[in-house]
Amino acid sequence: MTTEEFGRALRRWRDRVRPEAAGLPAGGRRRAAGLRREELARLTGISVDYVTRLEQGRATSPSAQVVTALARALRLSEDESAHLFRTAGLAPPRPELVPAQITPSVQRLLDRLAGTPVAVFDASWTLLTANALHVAVSGDPSPLRGNERNIAWQHFINGGLGRVRYTPEQAIAFETALVADLRTASARYPADQRLRRLVAELRTRSAHFARLWDSGVVGTHRAARKTIDHPQVGPMTLDCDVLTVAGSDLRIVPYTAEPDTEDADRLALLAVIGTQPLGA
Template sequence: MATTELGAALRHWRDHVSPQVVGLSAGGRRRAAGLRREELSQLAGISADYITRLEQGRATKPSPQIVASLARALRLTQDERDHLFHLAGLAPPGPGTVPQHITPGVHRMLDRLTGTPVAVFDAAWNQLLANPLYTALMGEWHGDDLNAVWRNFLNPHSRVRKTPESKGALQAAQVADLRRTAGRYPDDPNLHSLIAELRRRSAHFDNLWESGAVGEHEAARKTVDHPQVGALTLDCDVLSVAGSDLRIMVYTAQPDTEDANRLALLSVIGTQLLTG
């Protein structure tokens, strides 16, 4: 089957990423040590058929979003990611756009936190990555709901318990933080579209945006009503990655509490809940 430089590069990188490195089970007999297409599909959120067509040269014009997702799933360095963009005939994201690349070092750090709910967001609050325990705790999001600001203004379904006061404070902080991001990344079309759509769909967002406040989303203590293990009151800390504006959201429980016990129980049954 004919291929392209893009297809050959994807196959090369896929063959050199072991399942264990990305948190998957090696299970069963494997013809090669690297990732199967189905595994890369799972990690990148892209159909295995499309990955096959890219590797075989039958698809040659992936979108920037697909290339960025593949780079994250394959744990490419920034130079490797930029090379993948060039092979796809695309310009790598410029300095005026919101960074979405997760470095191998950040991936390795998250690998060590398997017993802790962790998710990575970009500066516009798009969820780029969540470990299985985070997904088990907060639920699995898709489409527009992967953006935390969108979700908090336009999706009423959340496991996080909120009072009118706490919800209002969170929304005000998110809008202020998003305004700060818009100032830092003036050339990002997806960010402009997100803000325009939020202003159109939510009068409350529009009023907060018009207020002109600038600030940052900060840590908080949250109660999560989980359908299987019950209520968990957890500390939610937001850590920043220098040079990329990535936000790492980490939930932890105070030791020797019922919350810690419930989180430990969720870490045992979480995979079953996601796959059952």
Template sequence: MAKAEFGQAVRRWRDRVPPEAAGLVPGGHRRAAGLRREELAMLAGISADYVTRLEQGRATHPSGQIVEALAGALRLSGAEREHLFRLAGLAPPGPGTVPTRISPSVHRLLDRLTGTAVAVYDATWTLLLANPRYAALMGDPARLPGHERNGVRRNLLGQGDSRVRQTPEDRRRLEAALVADLRTAAARYPDDPRLGSLLAELRSGSARFAELWDSGAVGTHESARKTIDHPAVGTLTLDCDVLTVAGDDLRVMVYTAEPHTEDAERLALLGTPARE
């Protein structure tokens, strides 16, 4: 990897991203022209220390997932994204792979939802981007190990979303919806190596996944009503809707509360990182 060039590119592109992208009100005294390192880290779901090491050329061999996360958070064009992959010594994902680029139009949508908890996933349910309100609600994605950023793996092989209260029936219903959705993605991207590795890991590690997969169910995970036990503001019951961006095959997950309720008041309290 051209370490110095990679870091310089990240720093240069970070300076042009508006603070509003991190849910910040423009104005006030800011030393950084665009995003601070901590803000880029939050948007990309990685640690601020890792961003620092990348920019200073002290971190080597970032994974394709990290490069893609940075490209999305930095709002890179298609050509810029390819360039960042090549600076990392990686081949840009080909046309047969699961799309992970977040288009400018989706970024504009997120800019208009800064007061709403929103996360963007790819077709395999791997988290690509979470806004500050989502991070405050569900926990900072930067604290998740890389493999835990995939929702199917987290629910079938891990502990699931620790803040979401689930009955056994809720969990089984979610697992079935996620596996059916993943089967749809596998049919659409049969040659994607990352997806192939995920399917192999799930089949070998989860009897529940194998049972659901062998049932042949195909579908989409669309919406739910979730009860979240938050460590700072208490319990919230929220609507969780999943919007599909057809051309980019992305899933935009949006958490909202019914207006003028205690849930809405508690959700509004999550406007600062201190409330995580």
């Protein structure tokens, strides 16, 4: 535990919080605009003496419950709370469930990439959303429900990803990275029952997945080239990147074509004919 840094952070953030912002009366004359130690003690349910010893670096090893109460009372941001936990020698708490919210910034990015096929997945590789051009490239996911929207489920149980064609080498790399990602997500979000049920179903219904899972394979998703067998414009070889959004574990997956190629021409054609409203 970095006792001096913990105490400095505690004092700095206590001085920043005005009493009325914490639901307390400002009351009389105050030497500083922030919370008094006794006020912070009241908000957190710990003694004034313990708050004093923490700030002075004389108390060590506060519990996670104490640090959580301090972070809540001091109105700390997620990053500030994580810093307080680390200076207390504790691992910052993680969200219990796989994040599935599309943040406003990610939505703005999708809106500005209308000319690029883009999909967004959560940490378990369940599809959250896709723009119109990605739907035109890969097919309409709107009828899919539950695990049917999960890439691992589609690949290992449903017999593949529809229009995507892999070489044997590409398939091995893809499967290795996919299983490794699911194992990482399972360790990061152990309380997520949906994820636990997904992995259990994959292990039960796919012997291949079970072998990979039990072997402890390690891999990461890297930039790759995929061939899409499209029923309207023909085969397209596209570059596929995986971009991870820090703090939310969202996976943004764009497809791009090399400029001045037949693949680029076919993708441009699909952007015209494949995104038209039905019946146009």
